[in-house]
Amino acid sequence: MTIQAQIRDIINGKIKKAVTFGLRKQFLNDQAETLKDLIVKRTRLRRGVDQAGNTTTLAGLKRSTINQRTRYRGNLSTFTTPARSNITATGQLLDSFKATSNNNELIVTAKENRRTNLQGKPSTVKHADIIKGLESGNIGRNKTTPRPFFRASNAERNEIARNIRQEILKGLK
Amino acid sequence: MAWIREKIKVNEDFNPLQRQAVGQEVIDFIVKRSKNSRDKNGKPFPGYSDSYKKSLDFKIAGKTSKVNLTLSSEMLNSIRLLSHRRGEITIGFNRGDNLNNAKAEGNIKGTYGQKTPNPRKARDFLGISTSALETIERKYDLDRNKEQALERLAVIRELLNDDSSTN
Numbered sequence: 250m251t252i253q254a255q256i257r258d259i260i261n262g263k264i265k266k267a268v269t270f271g272l273r274k275q276f277l278n279d280q281a282e283t284l285k286d287l288i289v290k291r292t293r294l295r296r297g298v299d300q301a302g303n304t305t306t307l308a309g310l311k312r313s314t315i316n317q318r319t320r321y322r323g324n325l326s327t328f329t330t331p332a333r334s335n336i337t338a339t340g341q342l343l344d345s346f347k348a349t350s351n352n353n354e355l356i357v358t359a360k361e362n363r364r365t366n367l368q369g370k371p372s373t374v375k376h377a378d379i380i381k382g383l384e385s386g387n388i389g390r391n392k393t394t395p396r397p398f399f400r401a402s403n404a405e406r407n408e409i410a411r412n413i414r415q416e417i418l419k420g421l422k
Numbered sequence: 423m424a425w426i427r428e429k430i431k432v433n434e435d436f437n438p439l440q441r442q443a444v445g446q447e448v449i450d451f452i453v454k455r456s457k458n459s460r461d462k463n464g465k466p467f468p469g470y471s472d473s474y475k476k477s478l479d480f481k482i483a484g485k486t487s488k489v490n491l492t493l494s495s496e497m498l499n500s501i502r503l504l505s506h507r508r509g510e511i512t513i514g515f516n517r518g519d520n521l522n523n524a525k526a527e528g529n530i531k532g533t534y535g536q537k538t539p540n541p542r543k544a545r546d547f548l549g550i551s552t553s554a555l556e557t558i559e560r561k562y563d564l565d566r567n568k569e570q571a572l573e574r575l576a577v578i579r580e581l582l583n584d585d586s587s588t589n
Contacts, residue, residue, distance in 0.1 A: 291494040293482045404499035421573050
């Protein structure tokens with residue numbers, strides 16, 4: 250084996266170790282948590298994400314929806330107002346988000362723990378169905394403007410990619 | 423609206439991979455420094471207005487009085503290495519990214535939606551000092567730091583390959 254080949258092998262071995270370090274389960278779980286927080290915060294700030302990963306302003310609420318939210322203002326989350334379109338009424342959907350990682354994938358899911366609706370009555374609506382409805386604009390029998398939000402934006406991917414790259418480089422030491 | 427970008431002179435002997443590696447680290451440095459309330463000259467950012475501090479957005483973002491150019495984090499996370507050529511890299515925002523170009527322009531000029539720039543309110547974050555750039559360049563300089571540079575460049579090469587294969 251030439252000296253050059255030996256050096257290459259040493260470097261490859263170090264890189265392999267560094268990548269294993271940067272992709273360890275606990276670190277990726279932390280990154281999934283970071284991603285979840287970014288999605289929740291961005292959504293509460295009225296920003297959705299289109300299929301290309303670009304952020305968009307979430308469509309405004311209809312007058313009838315604003316009126317209803319005004320009537321039940323006491324049940325609104327403290328992170329919204331009657332007229333604010335931010336996928337937040339009681340706040341249970343965004344609060345239910347859980348994060349984990351599996352096979353180097355970051356996974357954010359909505360837990361099915363919905364308890365009450367805006368009127369304060371028990372609710373059987375599933376979070377998964379709400380998300381699907383917001384994405385397509387078909388909520389039950391009602392048609393509404395699509396409000397896609399439940400994916401990572403390009404900017405959010407950049408932050409996670411940066412964190413992982415820095416961790417891998419840290420693993421070289 | 424202006425297209426916000428910054429040309430930065432780098433070592434003329436650096437190859438494309440070295441320039442890409444330096445570009446990424448320059449962006450990382452700018453993001454970190456901005457989150458620590460410092461502009462490109464190391465000066466502290468001007469403080470937030472009282473009305474902004476009382477806003478619902480401020481509360482949602484969990485912000486404190488520490489100015490860090492971070493509400494949703496989107497602006498800082500959208501800084502990219504736009505291009506590079508011998509002896510130079512260009513970082514900034516995609517030309518078509520109207521929202522983040524506008525946000526960055528507002529911060530850099532201190533306009534924040536107004537027509538007239540206000541240097542007293544400006545937070546000029548896009549740039550790097552010569553000494554900070556030298557520290558970054560040293561990590562990728564094969565003449566001065568061969569072992570570390572080879573390792574780091576090998577990692578960056580792998581990540582860039584991975585990135586281009588998944589896009």
